[in-house]
Amino acid sequence: MAFAELxxxxxxxxxxxDILKGIQSEFPKGEKAEKAQEQIAKxxxxxxxxKAEVAKALGFRLCRCEFPPPIMLWNKDxxxxxxxxxxxxxxxxxEITQLEGSWVRGRRGR
Numbered sequence: 569m570a571f572a573e574l575x576x577x578x579x580x581x582x583x584x585x586d587i588l589k590g591i592q593s594e595f596p597k598g599e600k601a602e603k604a605q606e607q608i609a610k611x612x613x614x615x616x617x618x619k620a621e622v623a624k625a626l627g628f629r630l631c632r633c634e635f636p637p638p639i640m641l642w643n644k645d646x647x648x649x650x651x652x653x654x655x656x657x658x659x660x661x662x663e664i665t666q667l668e669g670s671w672v673r674g675r676r677g678r
Contacts, residue, residue: 574622575622578615578618578619578622581611581615581618582615585608585611585612585615589608592604592605616636617636619639620636620637620638620639629649629658631653631658633651633654633656634653634654638651638652638653639652640658
């Protein structure tokens with residue numbers, strides 16, 4: 569399956585889930601409504617897992633803060649991957665002030 573087809577499938581599945589979640593409040597109350605809500609939650613989890621698997625196959629970095637794992641996006645200005653959920657960075661870089669000694673601070677005029 570080509571990437572464009574897979575991306576289209578994931579987009580259509582997300583749209584369908586968004587529509588179902590939007591009309592969820594209109595479901596009649598009862599056992600069938602609870603089962604439908606459980607199925608929607610399972611479908612959301614499956615869609616998230618599929619999205620993470622595709623992202624990993626394409627070389628994206630995944631964060632381990634939750635399941636399914638969110639995709640860490642590249643921040644051009646900071647030159648790191650950042651998780652949109654928890655804000656974690658990869659690669660982990662210590663603050664510059666931790667690395668510089670008194671000689672470097674003196675040269676910079678601090």
